[in-house]
Amino acid sequence: MIRYIAFILFMMVLFLGGALFGINQASEGVIQTRGYTSDSLQDALEIKQQDSDAYEVTVMGVPLEQEGLEEKMTQYKDQATHSSVKVAQVLEKGVNTVYNVVIDSMAALVEPLF
Known part of the structure; x- marks a missing residue:
């Protein structure tokens, strides 16, 4: 059990060390991309x-x-007011209406059973 915990802790240290190393490398890459380093x-x-x-x-x-x-x-x-927005609004209303009709009809069919 102690070996397992030591292994997990070692893996966590490796992971966090790699993350910090990667952050440092990314920072240096940004500085190189800019082409200069300046405090201002x-x-x-x-x-x-x-x-x-x-x-x-x-x-x-x-x-x-x-x-x-x-x-x-x-x-x-x-x-x-763009035409694609208007088409989307019409489709939304149509799908919403069909969905409501289907749900209402299913509820009407199931209601007598209860």
Whole structure:
């Protein structure tokens, strides 16, 4: 039993050591892909509060613009009027209706048995 526990612990140490080694190698690969190493690299995500309601957000050095909820809703509605979305809505209603008819008819058949 002690040999088994020692074996499992050894395997866990190997696994965790390999995971840490892999993380280190991935970090070095990212540095090599960039082609340079510098301490002044930009953070992946920077959030700075400008006003009480406004924030300045940069992702990988690219600033993002804030949009209001109304603007996003109009964009979503514009995208939702695409023909494939309309076809999907019609299919959904049709499948839902057929499913409800089948369930109701099966319930009507089984109801007298109980």
